[in-house]
Amino acid sequence: MYNGNFLIPANSKRAQLIFSAFRPIDLIILSVGASIALIAYIVCESMDLIKNIWIGILVLMPLFITAFLVIPVPNYHNMLCILQNIYRFYFVEKQQFTWKGWCVKDEYKE
Secondary structure, X not given: OOOOOOOOOOOHHHHOOEOOOEOHHHHHHHHHHHHHHHHHHHHHHHOOOOOOHHXXXXXXXXXXXXXXXXXXXOOOOEHHHHHHHHHHHXXXXXXXXXXXXXXXXXXXXX
8 A cells, every 4th residue: 555655755855955065156155265365375376475374264165054055054054044944033034923812892993
């Protein structure tokens, strides 16, 4: 009776993603961060500033930040989606719902 034949495969959403984890915008964000880090490294290397470890970390910071944003997270797509949901929930969609119930008297209606 039940043969395990499904109409839609369980991984159909992941098949639309690049490497089964990234949207095109995620890879664009990561490549921009890597490009900025590479350009900063080339500039700092030409000025002989990379000898200090803190400057090396500062140069790689755009790559670290963008990699943190696009890292896959369980139950969400990635950290960027989590941060967008937090921003939308707390700052954009602050809706006030008035609870009346299903058995209310309208005698105090304004």
